[in-house]
Amino acid sequence: MAVPASPPFVIETREDYLDAVAALRAGHGPVAVDAERASGFRYSQRAYLIQVFRRGSGTFMFDPPAVGDFSELQEAIGGEEWVLHAASQDLPCLRELDLEPRSLFDTELGARLAGLPRVGLGAVVEETLGLHLAKEHSAADWSTRPLPASWLTYAALDVELLVDVRDAIAARLKGDGKAELAAEEFAAVLSRSAPEPKAEPWRRLSGLHTVRGQRALAVARELWLARDAYAREIDSAPGRLLPDASIIVAARSAATSKRELAALQGFHGRASRSQLDRWWAAIETGRTTADLPVLRSGEETIPPPRSWADRNPEADRRLKIAKPAVAAVGEARTIPLENLLTPDHLRRLAWNPPAEIDADSIAAALAELGARAWQIDATAQVIARAFVDAAQGSDEAAETPS
Numbered sequence: 001m002a003v004p005a006s007p008p009f010v011i012e013t014r015e016d017y018l019d020a021v022a023a024l025r026a027g028h029g030p031v032a033v034d035a036e037r038a039s040g041f042r043y044s045q046r047a048y049l050i051q052v053f054r055r056g057s058g059t060f061m062f063d064p065p066a067v068g069d070f071s072e073l074q075e076a077i078g079g080e081e082w083v084l085h086a087a088s089q090d091l092p093c094l095r096e097l098d099l100e101p102r103s104l105f106d107t108e109l110g111a112r113l114a115g116l117p118r119v120g121l122g123a124v125v126e127e128t129l130g131l132h133l134a135k136e137h138s139a140a141d142w143s144t145r146p147l148p149a150s151w152l153t154y155a156a157l158d159v160e161l162l163v164d165v166r167d168a169i170a171a172r173l174k175g176d177g178k179a180e181l182a183a184e185e186f187a188a189v190l191s192r193s194a195p196e197p198k199a200e201p202w203r204r205l206s207g208l209h210t211v212r213g214q215r216a217l218a219v220a221r222e223l224w225l226a227r228d229a230y231a232r233e234i235d236s237a238p239g240r241l242l243p244d245a246s247i248i249v250a251a252r253s254a255a256t257s258k259r260e261l262a263a264l265q266g267f268h269g270r271a272s273r274s275q276l277d278r279w280w281a282a283i284e285t286g287r288t289t290a291d292l293p294v295l296r297s298g299e300e301t302i303p304p305p306r307s308w309a310d311r312n313p314e315a316d317r318r319l320k321i322a323k324p325a326v327a328a329v330g331e332a333r334t335i336p337l338e339n340l341l342t343p344d345h346l347r348r349l350a351w352n353p354p355a356e357i358d359a360d361s362i363a364a365a366l367a368e369l370g371a372r373a374w375q376i377d378a379t380a381q382v383i384a385r386a387f388v389d390a391a392q393g394s395d396e397a398a399e400t401p402s
Contacts, residue, residue, distance in 0.1 A: 008152035012066040020060040025076040027057030032083045032162035035090040036142040036155060043231045047093040048142040053159040070097045081105055083166045085121045087189050104186045110169040113182050115334030125161055128168035133157060181374040188372055206244040211251050217293045219286030220251035226282035241271040302351045319350040322386035326379050341379050345369045359384045
């Protein structure tokens with residue numbers, strides 16, 4: 001088992017970087033990779049530290065802003081299997097640096113498929129290796145320079161145990177007959193494209209549902225846009241400058257001056273006073289613009305299931321019968337429901353099912369939604385049967401005299 005380097009250090013020079021690449025090329029087996037960002041502190045999601053471990057090579061920690069070009073590292077390890085924990089979180093910032101694996105083993109996803117009760121890295125290390133992994137620096141500001149030695153020790157351990165964890169989880173998956181479906185899921189993570197940007201990202205404001213009227217929505221939108229532009233400009237997390245709650249308070253208020261805005265209870269944040277002119281200008285724009293937002297987003301969505309009983313009773317019956325039936329399949333296979341089948345896929349299928357309900361039509365619809373082959377094999381027949389039962393129940397209810 002790997003032993004953490006002492007003392008840990010960050011590679012910042014070209015010479016040290018090329019030496020590390022040579023060592024990693026000479027190693028053997030899978031390559032453990034992790035990236036540390038500054039989420040909650042910075043606007044960007046760039047990597048501020050990259051940790052790489054390989055048996056026979058050791059552990060290396062790279063400072064991306066200092067190193068810059070990682071083409072030699074990609075050439076050395078790009079063709080190997082990479083081991084990441086919760087890969088979907090780190091792949092985007094690695095791809096920004098042109099670092100991309102050809103194959104992947106995701107220990108977090110593998111732990112889910114193996115039926116582990118907890119899938120955080122610390123819990124998985126404890127479950128598979130019997131070791132306690134401290135996670136006290138997981139929410140640190142990794143853009144800090146210099147990085148404290150205790151943070152680096154923590155970061156090194158994140159990868160130095162990861163290949164051992166991979167082997168333990170792979171053995172469980174193989175023993176449970178889940179190796180092939182796990183490989184399918186890992187490949188899906190690797191091939192998944194970045195989501196399309198939201199047409200109106202400001203509508204993700206927490207608490208926006210409490211803002212009434214187009215004019216108030218326009219104020220909320222302009223405040224969000226002003227905050228986003230300033231956060232991007234100074235590379236700061238938007239919520240640190242002006243929390244969502246402050247934007248909602250301002251949008252709902254009848255403040256008639258900057259002084260009244262500053263005095264509002266709940267209007268706070270690091271830049272709530274220093275950028276008061278910016279926020280007031282946004283409010284005035286929102287209050288005078290002719291470009292008023294519609295009350296509801298135009299994005300294609302389905303209503304929340306809690307409203308289905310009134311809005312679409314047939315869909316409500318389909319979902320209420322199909323969901324526990326699919327959950328039973330997951331329980332039998334010791335796979336969480338959300339991994340057996342994306343919950344949104346089942347909701348969309350229940351809301352808008354094929355004209356003819358059978359296993360083949362359900363399988364085709366699931367494939368169009370993006371479900372993997374093994375998920376379709378496991379659930380299509382069950383969903384079809386549930387939808388038929390829902391329809392028969394509806395027919396029987398209609399035929400029952402009142």
